[in-house]
Every structure is written in C-alpha cells, then in structure tokens.
Amino acid sequence: MSASFERGYNLLKEMIDAPIASYLASCVRCGMCASACLFFTETNDPKYTPIHKIEPLRKVWRREYTLTGKLASWLGLVKPLTDEDLANWQELLYDSCTLCGRCSMVCPVGNDIAYMVRKSREGMAIAGHAPAGVIAATKRTLEIGSPMGVRLPAVKVQINHVEQETGLEVPLDKEGAEYMVLLSSMEIINFPEYLSAIARIFHQAGKSWTICSEAFEATNSGIQIGVGDFAREIVMRIVKGAEKLKVKTVISPECGHAFTALRWDGPNLIGRPYTFKVQHILEVLDELRIAGKLKTAGFEAGRLTYHDPCQIARRGGVVEQPRNLLKMVAQDFVEMSDAGTMNWCCGGGGGVSANSDADDIRLQAFKRKKAQLDELGPVTLVTACANCRITLEEGLEHNQMDVPVVGLTETIAAHLLESPQFSPPRSQAGEGLGEREKP
Amino acid sequence: MTIVNDNEFKAALNALPPDQQRMVAARFAENVLSVSQDPRVTSALQAAKRADITEPELAAAFHAARSASVASYTSCSKEADRQHQASHFVAKAALNSVMPAAHGANRAWEAALNARMARAIASGVASDNSETQQQYRILSGFLTVMANRLPG
Numbered sequence: 115m116s117a118s119f120e121r122g123y124n125l126l127k128e129m130i131d132a133p134i135a136s137y138l139a140s141c142v143r144c145g146m147c148a149s150a151c152l153f154f155t156e157t158n159d160p161k162y163t164p165i166h167k168i169e170p171l172r173k174v175w176r177r178e179y180t181l182t183g184k185l186a187s188w189l190g191l192v193k194p195l196t197d198e199d200l201a202n203w204q205e206l207l208y209d210s211c212t213l214c215g216r217c218s219m220v221c222p223v224g225n226d227i228a229y230m231v232r233k234s235r236e237g238m239a240i241a242g243h244a245p246a247g248v249i250a251a252t253k254r255t256l257e258i259g260s261p262m263g264v265r266l267p268a269v270k271v272q273i274n275h276v277e278q279e280t281g282l283e284v285p286l287d288k289e290g291a292e293y294m295v296l297l298s299s300m301e302i303i304n305f306p307e308y309l310s311a312i313a314r315i316f317h318q319a320g321k322s323w324t325i326c327s328e329a330f331e332a333t334n335s336g337i338q339i340g341v342g343d344f345a346r347e348i349v350m351r352i353v354k355g356a357e358k359l360k361v362k363t364v365i366s367p368e369c370g371h372a373f374t375a376l377r378w379d380g381p382n383l384i385g386r387p388y389t390f391k392v393q394h395i396l397e398v399l400d401e402l403r404i405a406g407k408l409k410t411a412g413f414e415a416g417r418l419t420y421h422d423p424c425q426i427a428r429r430g431g432v433v434e435q436p437r438n439l440l441k442m443v444a445q446d447f448v449e450m451s452d453a454g455t456m457n458w459c460c461g462g463g464g465g466v467s468a469n470s471d472a473d474d475i476r477l478q479a480f481k482r483k484k485a486q487l488d489e490l491g492p493v494t495l496v497t498a499c500a501n502c503r504i505t506l507e508e509g510l511e512h513n514q515m516d517v518p519v520v521g522l523t524e525t526i527a528a529h530l531l532e533s534p535q536f537s538p539p540r541s542q543a544g545e546g547l548g549e550r551e552k553p
Numbered sequence: 554m555t556i557v558n559d560n561e562f563k564a565a566l567n568a569l570p571p572d573q574q575r576m577v578a579a580r581f582a583e584n585v586l587s588v589s590q591d592p593r594v595t596s597a598l599q600a601a602k603r604a605d606i607t608e609p610e611l612a613a614a615f616h617a618a619r620s621a622s623v624a625s626y627t628s629c630s631k632e633a634d635r636q637h638q639a640s641h642f643v644a645k646a647a648l649n650s651v652m653p654a655a656h657g658a659n660r661a662w663e664a665a666l667n668a669r670m671a672r673a674i675a676s677g678v679a680s681d682n683s684e685t686q687q688q689y690r691i692l693s694g695f696l697t698v699m700a701n702r703l704p705g
C-alpha cells in the first residue's frame with residue numbers, strides 16, 4: 115500500500131460523516147440518478163450512473179462502518195479498495211461529473227450524490243488521482259491567487275481598458291464602499307465586457323463599489339478539486355479583503371462554483387459567519403430593479419433564451435432574478451425544456467473544462483444542450499457564468515450552430531438609459547449578439 | 554480630417570455606412586495582427602477589407618473569424634498566457650469586422666476596442682494607450698481615401 119493511497123483511503127474514511135453514512139445506507143439502487151445525468155443520457159454507458167461514481171467511497175463505508183462489511187472483509191469475501199480502483203475512478207469522478215447536482219434532485223430517498231462526489235474527490239486528490247490540469251490550477255490559486263495565474267497587472271489592464279471605454283472610474287481598494295466586486299479569472303482573461311457593464315450599471319444606480327487588489331479573484335478551484343484546506347484559504351483571502359475595506363456586500367461574479375464556494379460553503383469552511391453579505395450579481399441587479407435604480411430602454415429584437423448555470427440556479431436558488439431582468443429587455447423570451455432548477459448542465463463545470471482528459475466526453479454531453487436549443491429554433495442564448503459561456507460556445511462551434519451566446523449582466527448594460535457622455539455606441543457585448551432595437 | 558479624441562472617433566465611425574465600417578474595422582484588427590498566428594483571422598481580414606466582397610464570402614469570413622475567436626478562449630482554470638490572450642482579442646476584432654450588418658452594432662467601434670485590448674495585453678502595460686492614437690491615424694487616413702474616391 116503506497117503512502118499516498120493510505121492517506122487517500124484514510125481521508126475517504128474521514129469524509130464519511132453522518133449525512134454520507136445515511137445516504138449510503140439508504141440508497142435503494144433504483145438507478146434513477148442515471149436518467150438525470152447528461153453523461154449517462156448522452157452515452158448510455160452505465161458506468162456514468164452517478165451513484166456508481168462514488169463506489170470507492172461506498173466500499174470504504176461498507177468495510178469500515180458496517181457490520182456485514184467488516185465480517186465480509188474479515189472472511190475475505192470482498193476485495194479491498196485498491197490504488198488501481200482509485201486510478202480507474204478518476205475518469206468517473208472528474209471527467210464525467212460537473213457537480214451539477216441534477217442527480218441529487220431526482221434521488222427518491224434524498225441522497226445528495228453531488229456532495230458525495232465532492233467528498234470522494236478529497237480522497238482522490240490526496241491519493242494522487244486528480245487530473246493534472248485541476249491540480250495545477252489549484253497550485254496557481256494558492257501561489258498567485260488565481261487558478262489561471264492572473265495577477266493584479268492583468269486586472270489593471272482591464273481596468274484601464276474599461277475606464278477608457280466608458281469614461282467611468284473603476285475604483286480600486288476604496289474603503290467603505292457598499293459593494294466589493296469579485297471577478298472570475300475567465301472574466302479578466304476573456305470577458306472585459308462584464309466589468310464594463312458593472313461600471314455602467316453602478317454609475318447609473320448611484321452605488322459605491324470597489325475591486326480589492328488583494329482579493330479580486332472569485333474562482334475557487336479548491337472546491338473543484340475537492341481539497342477543503344485550499345478552498346478555505348481561497349475563501350479566507352476574500353474575507354480578509356472585504357473586512358479590510360469594510361464593505362457591506364461582496365458580489366460573486368458570473369461564475370457558478372465561485373458562488374457555491376463563497377455563499378454556501380464559505381462560512382463553514384472558515385468556521386465563522388461573515389461580517390458582510392454575499393450576493394450573486396444577478397441578485398444585486400434584481401434588487402436594483404426592484405428599487406427602481408436599474409433603468410433600461412428598448413428591447414432585444416430577436417428571440418432570447420436563458421441557460422441556468424447549475425451552481426447559480428439549482429445549487430444557489432437564483433432562478434427568478436435572471437428572468438425578471440431578462441423581461442426588462444426581451445419581448446420574445448422563451449424557456450428551454452427543463453429550465454430553472456432542473457436545467458441541463460453545459461457539461462463544463464466542476465473542473466471538467468479545466469481537464470483536457472474530458473474534452474471528448476464534454477462534447478458528447480453537449481448533445482443534450484444542442485437538442486434543447488434545436489427545439490427553440492433561432493435564438494440568442496443568455497447565461498450568467500463565464501465558464502458555461504465558453505463551454506456553450508465551444509459546443510455550438512463544434513456542432514456548427516449559429517447561436518450567439520452573451521452574458522446577462524452585459525445584456526442589461528447594453529440597454530441602460532445613460533447620460534450621453536458615458537454612452538458608447540454600444541457595449542462590447544457578445545459578437546454575434548442578436549439585433550437590438552434602438553432605445 | 555484629424556481625429557484627436559474618442560468622441561470625434563466614435564462620431565466619425567457612426568457616420569460611416571456599414572460597408573465602410575467593415576473595411577475600417579478590418580484595418581483596426583490588421584494593425585494588431587502581429588500578435589495573432591491564426592490564418593483564419595488573416596483570411597477573414599483580407600476579405601473584410603475588400604469593397605466588392607459578396608455575401609457568401611462575408612459569411613465564410615464570419616465563420617472563420619468566429620471559429621478563431623472560440624478556439625482562442627482561455628478555458629476555465631487553464632493557465633493564462635498573455636500572447637494567447639492577446640490573440641483572442643485580435644480574433645474578436647476580426648469577428649467584429651465581418652459581423653453581418655444586421656447585427657446593429659457599430660462594429661468598427663467594437664473592433665477598435667478589441668484591438669486596443671489586444672495591444673495592451675500584448676505589451677503588458679496597463680496604461681498602454683498607443684493603439685488608440687494609431688487608430689485615430691488609421692481612421693483619418695481611411696476617411697481621406699474615401700473622400701478622394703467620391704465623385705466631384
């Protein structure tokens with residue numbers, strides 16, 4: 115038994131808390147979770163059945179915590195978990211699970227299978243069976259503060275760009291601001307239109323906000339890889355930044371796992387409540403709408419639909435807000451089948467898009483989203499997660515589908531009623547964006 | 554015509570007809586082409602600069618540029634590389650230039666913004682606004698050429 119396997123085995127044993135023990139004991143092996151997982155539905159391969167993905171964890175539970183398992187083990191009737199088992203399960207736990215949680219929604223006995231996958235990943239990572247891409251991303255997060263290796267100068271390039279474009283100040287380290295805006299690395303690297311939209315929306319709303327130079331990054335790859343210590347450190351960096359700047363609210367960006375990590379897991383990870391509120395950007399925008407501080411004009415001319423990011427809708431409960439916001443700017447808004455809490459994942463979350471081993475299965479899984487979009491006909495696809503956005507664009511490009519993909523925040527910003535001096539001819543919002551009626 | 558600030562720049566771009574917006578947008582993208590190695594971008598820009606481009610050629614250029622733009626994204630949690638990132642914004646600028654006119658945006662302005670982003674990222678200097686000044690000169694030159702072509 116290698117030292118790394120032993121550490122991984124022991125961690126899996128530690129991960130089996132009361133909820134997990136009850137989940138494992140209550141599984142009736144009905145297989146309903148299979149029909150909820152796009153990796154199963156798009157391949158018909160039974161190995162992708164969600165509950166099967168946690169078989170290593172189940173083996174540990176049975177052997178260590180059940181009388182029959184202990185007896186069977188003592189009599190040599192069951193094979194013990196091996197390092198080879200873990201190596202074989204890497205594909206199932208990392209390549210073909212986005213932690214989207216759809217399986218947990220359909221389990222008739224209420225097992226949170228996605229939670230068990232996350233816990234399984236903890237043991238996998240310690241045993242040395244996590245994908246190289248995800249491990250490297252986590253190391254970068256700890257060393258640099260960003261899974262993509264984004265440093266403050268890159269943020270400053272974008273800040274300068276947005277200030278030039280909008281004529282508005284992008285505040286950095288402004289103590290006492292109402293909102294501290296976090297960015298995902300994806301937004302810093304690929305989507306400057308998000309920060310541009312934020313600057314223009316808060317200007318119109320008359321709200322004070324800031325970016326923190328010591329904690330600008332929201333993405334938490336510790337959650338993706340399944341290493342609680344890393345996840346805690348990443349959350350703590352944000353907590354320190356928010357408390358130093360004495361902000362009232364920290365805004366999680368258009369990034370799914372960042373929201374899960376900060377909003378739901380964060381206080382438990384650091385062992386105390388926050389001194390500030392955490393909201394997703396869509397929650398903030400909807401509050402501004404209700405308060406009459408988000409004023410738009412004109413409508414998108416084409417048909418729009420909305421892709422619910424799993425961590426924001428299913429795991430995060432932000433379902434009505436994006437629809438309220440879209441109704442401000444869309445006259446022809448249509449829902450995909452299974453929209454909202456049961457929406458199908460883009461296929462790239464949970465570290466899957468960071469994992470090149472998963473490239474083929476990810477594109478196979480995209481067939482589900484393709485079918486959902488094909489049902490609607492010509493449409494512009496709006497979403498609120500930068501990772502979903504790129505995964506969707508790659509899938510659409512792979513399938514030669516002419517469906518523009520845009521972020522929701524920038525779509526709202528493109529319709530803001532603004533003073534002319536700050537109003538560019540149009541935002542940078544999404545190339546290929548459907549035609550807009552002039553405000 | 555001399556352009557000295559973004560207000561004049563935007564106003565001049567807004568006054569251009571769609572085909573001239575496409576042609577000048579392609580020039581903005583071409584000015585940062587040195588940071589892209591993607592032949593799809595080069596071919597799209599060659600097409601976009603032509604006054605006599607046909608609709609099928611424009612559609613083909615659009616698909617080539619979109620393909621280059623999607624391929625040059627830096628995926629979530631992949632290590633960012635400045636040159637790769639800059640090349641994505643060149644592809645986006647090229648995509649802006651060949652976007653069908655029906656999309657309603659001022660594609661030349663968007664191409665200009667993406668080209669500026671590409672230059673700033675490639676240089677690694679946050680305050681690098683050199684591309685903006687070059688774009689003023691490109692547009693001024695373009696307007697002069699267009700004015701000389703007009704009858705009378």
